[in-house]
Amino acid sequence: MRARLLFVGDIHLGRAPARIPPALEDYGITARSCGPAAAWEHTVRHAVREVPDAVVLAGDVVESDNARFEAYRHLARGVEQLVAAGIAVCGVTGNHDVEALPRLARAVDAFRLLGAHGTWSTHTITRDGHPLLRIAGWSFPRRVHPDRLPLDTFPAAGDVPVIGVAHCDLDAAESPYAPVSRHALARTGAAGWFLGHVHSPDLVPGPQPIGYLGSLVGLDPTEAGRRGPWWVEVGEDGRITRLEHLPLAPLRWEAIDVAVDADLDPDDLLDFLGKAVRERATALGAEELAEVRVLGVRIRLAGRVRAHRRLATQLAELTREPLVIPLGERAAFLDRVVDDTAPAVELGALAEGGDPLALLVRDLLALEARDERGVELIRAAAGRFQAVANRPQFAPCGTGWHPDDEAIRTLLLRAGRRALESLLAQRAAPKGSQA
Numbered sequence: 454m455r456a457r458l459l460f461v462g463d464i465h466l467g468r469a470p471a472r473i474p475p476a477l478e479d480y481g482i483t484a485r486s487c488g489p490a491a492a493w494e495h496t497v498r499h500a501v502r503e504v505p506d507a508v509v510l511a512g513d514v515v516e517s518d519n520a521r522f523e524a525y526r527h528l529a530r531g532v533e534q535l536v537a538a539g540i541a542v543c544g545v546t547g548n549h550d551v552e553a554l555p556r557l558a559r560a561v562d563a564f565r566l567l568g569a570h571g572t573w574s575t576h577t578i579t580r581d582g583h584p585l586l587r588i589a590g591w592s593f594p595r596r597v598h599p600d601r602l603p604l605d606t607f608p609a610a611g612d613v614p615v616i617g618v619a620h621c622d623l624d625a626a627e628s629p630y631a632p633v634s635r636h637a638l639a640r641t642g643a644a645g646w647f648l649g650h651v652h653s654p655d656l657v658p659g660p661q662p663i664g665y666l667g668s669l670v671g672l673d674p675t676e677a678g679r680r681g682p683w684w685v686e687v688g689e690d691g692r693i694t695r696l697e698h699l700p701l702a703p704l705r706w707e708a709i710d711v712a713v714d715a716d717l718d719p720d721d722l723l724d725f726l727g728k729a730v731r732e733r734a735t736a737l738g739a740e741e742l743a744e745v746r747v748l749g750v751r752i753r754l755a756g757r758v759r760a761h762r763r764l765a766t767q768l769a770e771l772t773r774e775p776l777v778i779p780l781g782e783r784a785a786f787l788d789r790v791v792d793d794t795a796p797a798v799e800l801g802a803l804a805e806g807g808d809p810l811a812l813l814v815r816d817l818l819a820l821e822a823r824d825e826r827g828v829e830l831i832r833a834a835a836g837r838f839q840a841v842a843n844r845p846q847f848a849p850c851g852t853g854w855h856p857d858d859e860a861i862r863t864l865l866l867r868a869g870r871r872a873l874e875s876l877l878a879q880r881a882a883p884k885g886s887q888a
């Protein structure tokens with residue numbers, strides 16, 4: 454084998470993961486203790502145990518150039534531990550750490566900053582003085598870089614194979630963050646490309662892996678699924694022979710879709726949600742969760758429920774405070790429960806006539822069927838949403854709100870079903886037959 458490497462994506466040391474409930478403190482867990490610093494510690498510990506030829510950082514290692522001193526100290530200490538274990542450490546800057554990472558390189562002698570000033574440079578893995586593999590990196594020279602990643606100067610493979618590392622925006626030509634196409638990266642002839650910037654990991658094993666390493670730990674509920682560094686092995690033929698995503702993050706986010714039975718009793722909701730979380734933990738398995746201290750879960754409930762109205766009330770009641778669910782030596786919490794359930798009524802029968810209920814039902818059916826009328830409703834709503842989002846008082850919020858058609862459809866269905874139930878309840882009130 455030519456080389457064993459550990460690649461690390463966006464760490465963002467100095468940022469605390471969002472939405473960690475204070476109630477977890479009873480389990481000894483805080484946003485800080487399960488965040489980037491802890492994920493970095495797990496990564497360093499793993500590397501010291503396995504002793505790869507190099508640990509390679511793909512940028513956005515620290516959250517910002519003026520990140521608290523503590524973030525910088527965590528980073529420097531980890532690098533020193535790696536170097537003391539005989540492991541080379543190199544990396545490139547991302548858009549978040551254009552100054553902080555070069556500062557680290559000046560302070561910690563053994564840390565090799567690759568691609569300073571936007572010019573490619575390489576770290577060479579050697580054995581008995583012979584070069585075996587080069588890691589070629591490019592660093593963000595400034596916080597934004599609307600020009601393409603400069604591949605025309607990429608140091609292509611010569612005597613030994615090359616692996617590329619950069620912080621960049623794949624297949625997003627208009628991006629201000631060093632845009633580059635996957636195709637252009639493939640043409641460099643590198644054995645693989647390991648990238649920072651986008652926080653969803655998307656590398657897959659193959660003859661020439663190219664993709665994002667992802668965040669080292671999920672920084673908010675949208676960063677769901679496995680998180681951690683990537684173990685990479687390069688064979689004698691210069692090809693990548695092993696590519697493995699190691700689940701070393703102490704915090705893991707999961708998004709779960711749960712189909713609800715029509716007979717669900719809202720009084721059993723707490724047990725029902727707890728069961729869904731425990732089932733997910735079991736499905737993930739002990740190995741996948743070995744390093745996970747806390748599991749943050751979003752649940753989406755779907756299906757038709759007879760006691761739908763009571764379910765909605767119960768849900769609002771239950772989720773006022775985040776629910777913490779003990780899971781052996783770790784804890785899970787419900788970050789949010791999204792209620793996409795619908796009342797168990799036969800809509801077709803209610804669609805006749807010209808009363809408000811029938812009009813509403815016809816719109817709901819149109820949205821469900823995504824027919825011409827449904828599309829028209831989505832278009833109309835999109836215009837209304839946009840008008841609100843464009844109001845000047847929302848300008849400080851930044852890039853604006855641009856929901857896609859499917860998101861608008863979901864919002865309309867949710868609101869429409871709620872209105873439907875209110876109308877049904879009013880109609881049925883004298884008989885008291887509605888849940």
Ligand SMILES: [Mn+2]
Nearest residue numbers: 463513650651
């Ligand atoms: Mn990042």
